[in-house]
Structure formats: structure tokens, C-alpha cells
Amino acid sequence: MSLSRIIDGFSAWLDLVAATIVAALARLHKVRSVQLIEGDGGAFSLRSMGAGAAPAHPPFRLDATAAELLGAVAAELHGRDVELVLQPTHFLFRPLELPKRAAEFLDGIVRTQIDRLTPWSANEAVFGWTPPAGMDDDRITLTVAATARARIEPHMQALKALGAKSIVVSTRAAGGGAEALPIKVLEHAASGMLGVARVRQLVLALLVGVSVVATLATVASQIFGGDLDAQLEELNRGIATQRLVLARADQGGETSALRALERRKHASAATVLVLETLSKVLPDHTFVTEMHIEGDKLQVVGISPEAPTLIRLLEQSSHFTQATFFAPTTRIPQEPGDRFHIEARIRIPVEVNP
Template sequence: MTQMTTLSPTSLSLARLLDAFSAFIDLAAGFGADLRGRLTRGAAVRVVEGEAGVFTLALPDGTAAFRLDHAAAPLLPEVAAALKGREVELALDSGRFLFRPLELPRGAAAFLDGIVRSQIDRLTPWSAAEAAYGFTPPEDAPDDRLALTVAATARARISPLIDRLKAQGAGAIRVTTQPDGMGAPIRVLDHAASGAASGVAGVRRVLLAVLGGAAGAALLALVVSGLVGGSLDAELDDITQRIAAQRRAMVAARDGQGGAGGQLAALERRKREAPATVLVLEALSQVLPDDTYVTELQMEGDKVEVAGVSREAAALVRLLEQSRQFAEATFVAPTTRAAGEAGERFHISARILLPMEAMR
């Protein structure tokens, strides 16, 4: 009988958290290893394929020609020395590749890598796993579309060349091609250096050590804060008691039991008599027509000034006067019409009847 084990929601959440943390560490380690590699290795060298499969490499004292197929003779010592530990750009002849145009909607610009990968088996005889491919930078096309050119070839056709360069001690290898009539080369494959995995592992160990030290420091800070927390709690209790005493004094003053009772009563009376901004906004929304937009609202005492845009600005004064919430409405400035706007700009002043007079 097979016994099934059911994980609790807490265990599942912890597992997801650990997976996310591990993925973050791997990403950071890869970035750090790549940065360290770029800083430590020398300048890249360019190996260019010419006619009949002959490759050339620029050397300080001239240009060396050689072949990279498995049956070829060993490379010249100066060529092997120039390749060892260096980043290599392997510029292959365009005859090794298929070139296919591709048009996409403009909104696909942020997802070109995934879209091209999904289209490889339709554009070429190979699947995405079997092909080495790349594409040109997208260009604007009619009907709000993007146009680009995809270059692809079978990985099996270029793997022997990469293996030969690796055998000579080359570092990272970038495979490109440049079809006739196109400006920038198309990158079709990136091969990491042989020591990249160990470099990532080393950076990962350093990151884990740093994070472990930070966790230890945080734990120490937590212990110290717990020791100091007793005195802080006492101070907090004292402050709470002072606030409560002040609140009791204010309540007593509001009820007329203290010297400040008159001032608080005056403030309460002013709050009840002054029109609330929310009520004024609600009244304006009921009075103004739907084609009117308020862009500015100023209140001072029982006066309100409203500015905005309306299809019939001249009718707004009449609407405000007819309402039970406003009176003495008048234009503060002449109405104007700006280019490209569907209505007239207005600036109107009125007296507010809220909340007392409107309730009579």
C-alpha cells in the first residue's frame, strides 16, 4: 500500500519562498560572474569566415588564415595564443544561414525573443532547440507594424567550429553573421566560457556568506532591541497617560468646565455654520450639467469661485441662481474658447447658501 504525504499550506509557502530565494541568488550570482569575467578577460578577437571555409584572424603583425574543421591541421602557435582565454566573435559566412522576413504588431516589441522562438519551427526546417538563430533590430512598417529579418541555421553545423575554438582555450564565444546589404551583424548564438559555471558557484558562495552575515547582524540587532524595549515601553506608557489626561481636559473644556470652554464652543459653532467642502462639491455636481467640467474650486467664507470648461457657459449663472444652494452668481472673468477645446472656459463666483439658508 502506498502512503501519500500531504503538505500543509505553511510547508508549501515555505517551499515557494525557498525556491524564489534560490532563483534570486542564482540570478545575482550569474550577473556577478559575468561582470567579473568582462573585467578580467582581455579584449575580444574576431574570427571571420571567408571563401571555401577559410577563417582569418587579425594579429599584431598581420592576418593569419586557418581552418576550423575537425580534419584540419593544428592551428598556428600565434593563432592559438591569440585565442586562449579571450572572448571570440565567430563571424560566419551568410551562406550557412536561412534568412526569413517577419512582420509583427507594434505592441509585440517587448516580447520579440519569445515570439521569434515560437516561430522558428514555422520559418525554418528546425525546431527552436535544434536551431541557432537571431534577428535584426525591428524597423517600422506600414499599418502600425514592425519588420525584422530572422537568421537561422542548424546547431549541428556550427557546433564543430565552437568545439575547435574551445579546444584552443577560447573563452566566451559569440556567433554572428552579416548578410549582404545589412549593416549590423546578427547575433545567433552565445556560448559561455568553460569556467563560467565554477565562477557562478564561487559568486553564489560569496553571496550566501554575505547574506548569512547580514542575517546574523539582524539577529543581534533584534536581541539588542529586546533588551532596550523595556525602557521604551515604560516611556510609551507615560506618553499614553499624558495623552489621556490632555483628552480629558479637552472634553471638560468643551463641556464648559474649563477656561477654554468659550473658545471651543466658538470653534464648534463656526464648524457648524461654515459650509463643508464636500457639501459644496455635491451641490455643484447636482446643479452643473453633464457637459461641464470643473478644473478649479476656491472657497473663502460663504463665497465660492468655480473655473472650468462648458459647452454653454452663459447658462451656468442662471442654473446657479435657480438652485437652492447658491445665490448672487456672476462671472469673474470673460468666457474664452481655446483652440482644440469643445467648450468655453468660464470663471464664476457665487454665494453659498449651505448649510443654514438652504435648509430653511
């Protein structure tokens, strides 16, 4: 994914969040809206939303001074949400065809196309577009309406002077008639009001602030975390040392582990003594290849030409008892005897006579 697509997607997400917040605030604090519909000759008709088709006042011109509008019309506009519907003759309409997937990023795309579609830059123009219509080849088409910002600025200034709470400028597509959907080209919130653009800036500032705080927290953790870990390790070593001192004091200088080793020493036969005794019992032509001692149990693996007689020799010894084969005796080619596996019990202690 290219950087430009990421930026466009992020911009579209910001617009969506800002619009949602503004809509939620508008539902919490509803204000009666009025429409100013431009007619022939530049005169405007004032119409309250939901009041029917008949204008509430005679047509008037917005380019007159605010003083000339004082009275019933000024009272209707003060503190109201005003929709200024301008004639299509003020606007330049251009069709635009795009891939269907571009519908999520229309604001950024149209903004970058204004220089090509109109004689004005994006900063010099106000613009909007019709809802995109689908085409058969996985593409969409829409109509962009744009005009110079300076052309509608006098109307905006007059409405601001009359105390309009918010101003939305819109028009209708040329030839669309009264049934055509309005195209919103500009939205302005009076001072102290949160418009989409203002909320967008606040959301962006909030995200930047959170990112900065998270970065600072990470850096601080890396700088001071090492010192804290070292102090914690030193504290743990001190605690372990104190516990060891207390344990030795309670046990009179002997730990339970040392006592267990001492008991095992006296309870088990020493391996070297068992091996020495075994060498005296077994014949000279018998070889021991493996020996395992577990408690008083001895396991011996080796090679002998007289393997069956070894059981009797061990039983006759005063140091071993319960001798038996724990695996079959097998003949090994090129070996001087059979491989045996004998298991016996050791009589403790084992003593070797010099």
C-alpha cells in the first residue's frame, strides 16, 4: 500500500469521525433551521424548514447592508442554522469518473482534482459533488460543482453579521430541477461552534498528543527502567541472603538438605565398595559393562561364559541377596560368552576385607 493511499484513508477516517461528532452534538442541541433560496435576479426567499413551500417573507437581497435587513428577517436569521441555496449559474459543473473503490476517499480525490477540473486551486474554490452512481464496469461517476470562494464571500459575511449560528452553502445540479438533490459546497460554524473542520483539527491534535505522550512514556521507561530493574535485583539478593541467615540460625548451622545427604550416605552402600565386593564374587572370566545402584537395589550388565552360575555365586555371598535375571541372557557373536542382566539386593553395609 502506497503512502498516498494511507494518508487518504487516514484523512477520510478523520472526516468520518468529525462528522459523527458534529452530528451527535447537533442532536443534543437542536436549533431551528431556515433556508435562503436564491431566485432570479439575486433575490433570496426565506423559508423555515418544515414550514411549507410558501416563503415567510418577501424576497430580499443579501448583498445589502445588515441594517437594511433588520426587523423580521434579521430576527429569523439570528441564532439559526442557515442553508444558503444558490443558483447553478454561479457554479462550474464537471463530471468525474473513478474506480468503485475510490468511493471511500472522495474528499481527498476531488480536492486533488480541482486544479484539473476548474480554473481555481483547492484553496481558492468551494466545491462539492453529487452522490456517486455505479456503472457496469466496476466504476462510479459523479458530478463536481465548484465556484470561486470570493464569489460567495459577500453572502457569508452578511449572514455572519446577522448572527447566523451556522451556514451551509449548497446548489443543485444544472437542469436537475427542484427534485435534484442539493450539493453542499461549504459549511461554516460561527465562532464558538464546532464545525466538521474544527472537530477534525481537534481529533487530529488529540491523536498527535496521545502519540507524543506514548512516545515519551516509552523513552522514560527505557531510561529509568534499567535502574529500577537493578535496584529490584539487588533487593531480591538481600532478601535471599537474610532468609539464608535465618534458616541457618534456626537449624543450628545445618540445613535440611545437608541432613538429608547425611542420612542417604549412611543408608546407601557406597558405589566403590559395591564394585569392589562384586569383583571378588564374580569369576575372573566375567566382565561387567554396566552397573546401576538405586537404594539397596543393584543391576549388573556384563559378559560371561558361565552366566547361569552367577546367580548362585551372588546368593552365596554374604553381601547380596534375591539375585535374579531381569532380562534374557543372549549369545553375542565374536564375544567370549553370553550377555547377562542380573538384579540383586545389597546387604547394607557392605564391608570389604583387606
